[in-house]
Amino acid sequence: MIKQHILYHKSVVVFLHLLKFALWGKPLALDKFQELKNPDWENVYRLAYFQTLDGLIAHAAQQLPSYFMPEQPMLYKMILREQQIREKNEKMNTIISELDGLYCAEGIQPILQKGQAVAQYYPDPFLRVCGDIDWYFERGFPYNKAFKLIVDLKTNIHFHAGYSCGYDWKGLHVEHHQRLIQARSPWNLKFLKRLQSEENEPFEPVSSHGFQTHMPNPFLNSIMLNVHILSHQVGYGIGLRQLCDVARLYHTQNQKLDGDRLKFVYKKLGVLAWMHKLHYTLVKYMGLKEENLPFPLDKKSANDWMIKDILFAGNFAFHDPRFPDINNPMGRMNRIPRLFYSFRRYLPIAPSETVAFPIIQVISKFHR
Amino acid sequence: MKFLTHLSVRKVGDDYIMLQPGLEMLDMARVFTLSKSAAMIIEEFKGRDFEEQDAVDFVLRTFEVEAQRAQTDVRQILTHFFQEGLFVAR
Numbered sequence: 001m002i003k004q005h006i007l008y009h010k011s012v013v014v015f016l017h018l019l020k021f022a023l024w025g026k027p028l029a030l031d032k033f034q035e036l037k038n039p040d041w042e043n044v045y046r047l048a049y050f051q052t053l054d055g056l057i058a059h060a061a062q063q064l065p066s067y068f069m070p071e072q073p074m075l076y077k078m079i080l081r082e083q084q085i086r087e088k089n090e091k092m093n094t095i096i097s098e099l100d101g102l103y104c105a106e107g108i109q110p111i112l113q114k115g116q117a118v119a120q121y122y123p124d125p126f127l128r129v130c131g132d133i134d135w136y137f138e139r140g141f142p143y144n145k146a147f148k149l150i151v152d153l154k155t156n157i158h159f160h161a162g163y164s165c166g167y168d169w170k171g172l173h174v175e176h177h178q179r180l181i182q183a184r185s186p187w188n189l190k191f192l193k194r195l196q197s198e199e200n201e202p203f204e205p206v207s208s209h210g211f212q213t214h215m216p217n218p219f220l221n222s223i224m225l226n227v228h229i230l231s232h233q234v235g236y237g238i239g240l241r242q243l244c245d246v247a248r249l250y251h252t253q254n255q256k257l258d259g260d261r262l263k264f265v266y267k268k269l270g271v272l273a274w275m276h277k278l279h280y281t282l283v284k285y286m287g288l289k290e291e292n293l294p295f296p297l298d299k300k301s302a303n304d305w306m307i308k309d310i311l312f313a314g315n316f317a318f319h320d321p322r323f324p325d326i327n328n329p330m331g332r333m334n335r336i337p338r339l340f341y342s343f344r345r346y347l348p349i350a351p352s353e354t355v356a357f358p359i360i361q362v363i364s365k366f367h368r
Numbered sequence: 369m370k371f372l373t374h375l376s377v378r379k380v381g382d383d384y385i386m387l388q389p390g391l392e393m394l395d396m397a398r399v400f401t402l403s404k405s406a407a408m409i410i411e412e413f414k415g416r417d418f419e420e421q422d423a424v425d426f427v428l429r430t431f432e433v434e435a436q437r438a439q440t441d442v443r444q445i446l447t448h449f450f451q452e453g454l455f456v457a458r
Contacts, residue, residue: 065381080395083387087389
């Protein structure tokens, strides 16, 4: 019963409503908060936490008139969590600045991916829950030199699947990537590499509270974020935060995006059908204005399975209750049935990336 | 005296809430509900040295209150802040 009606759950309705307020400033309809009891608020907060959107939701809840706010201690928990997220973002910005300085001193230009770079598209970047710091370095000399720099600093660096490596720096996890756009299909990678080289100015400076560095231009960034979402969806799943990133990019950068060119790129990558379904989700359930999409919605894009998948799964699908692992009841979901589910779901709408996912995951564990 | 840096005061609904910095854990003991005058004293003096009389003068300038009452209230507020460890140790 729960599975069919997740979009009508009181907590889900309130969560999406608060999210639209946080993302777009859409006025809060107070009737949605009438008779909202503490257990409902706990569900809203839990949902926000699992989607790593608790900073946005906690802040939004505090903008309600007192009468409609959650009671203590839930309200205090939200206030504290918001402050905690703000403080972590401040720390992260300091570390980005420090690392950027270290790389630049070695003559390497690092490119900040995702995280704090896309946070700049939000009304308040400090409310976005930050994860890792992701740097892109051009393959070959820059990537290898950045790797050597970190090894020389006696940091315990380790390899990841997908031609990346990572290390911990002052309590935060940092990753180096040698691919800007993490597509899995070799044909797509070749095409994307050419696309990147054709850009006159693939990277642009980004200056924010406490750091200055470079990030991909909006065109490459939108492809990077979308392909990143797909790369997780064809695997174990992804959370709503990554969709918020794309929605905010479209909202703030739509004047700089060449919709026809993007559509051509997604068609070439074999993911256009998936792209339309993602765009539908951004508009229908997350409140992005349709006119801010880079190209018009396709008539066949209507679906509710994508938002349901995301709401069930949570951040990177750690918590999907549809795929419980009986050997690990409180842990991450059972991966094998989830992978089969993803494969069947995404094969018709993003075939090349869906087929390439399991193959490249295995190969990249051995080949760096 | 000087308040700890990064003390954060915000108005949530009708309440003034103050948070202590350094929130590694979600610790409810780090949340304080303040009166309006206490919140305004922190906002006015955070980041700089001040004396009790400066706070009294500020309260007299800001609120319609008698001098004796302002003195008593400010002392009570600052004593409470001291007990909670909100000042930089000398």
